[in-house]
Amino acid sequence: MAISYEIIKHLAVLSENASGWKKELNLVSWNNREPKYDLRDWSDNHDKMGKGLTLSKEEVEELKRALELIE
Incomplete structure (x- = not known):
């Protein structure tokens, strides 16, 4: 099955x-x-992609809070 x-x-x-x-x-x-929300490597024309990470809006908000704690 194609994605x-x-x-x-x-x-x-x-x-x-x-x-x-x-x-x-x-x-x-x-x-x-x-x-x-999706973070991954893409070829120039977006026809090929690498492995990535998908996040819900809530997960992105939690990640943002965590990143703000990094000095």
């Missing part, structure tokens, strides 16, 4: 490697489900 996805909103590029792949934070709908 479908739609990038609903591009939020940020965190880095780019030598081959042009970018680590991006996006709001992505996977298999026509409710969009989640």
Whole structure:
């Protein structure tokens, strides 16, 4: 079964490697489900992706609080 996805909103590029792949934070709908925050490497035209992490809005808010504690 193929996985479908739609990038609903591009939020940020965190880095780019030598081959042009970018680590991006996006709001992505996977298999026509409710969009989640998604952090992963993407090829330049978004047709290939690396392993990543998806987070709900609540998880992103908790992560933000945790990151603010880092000095």
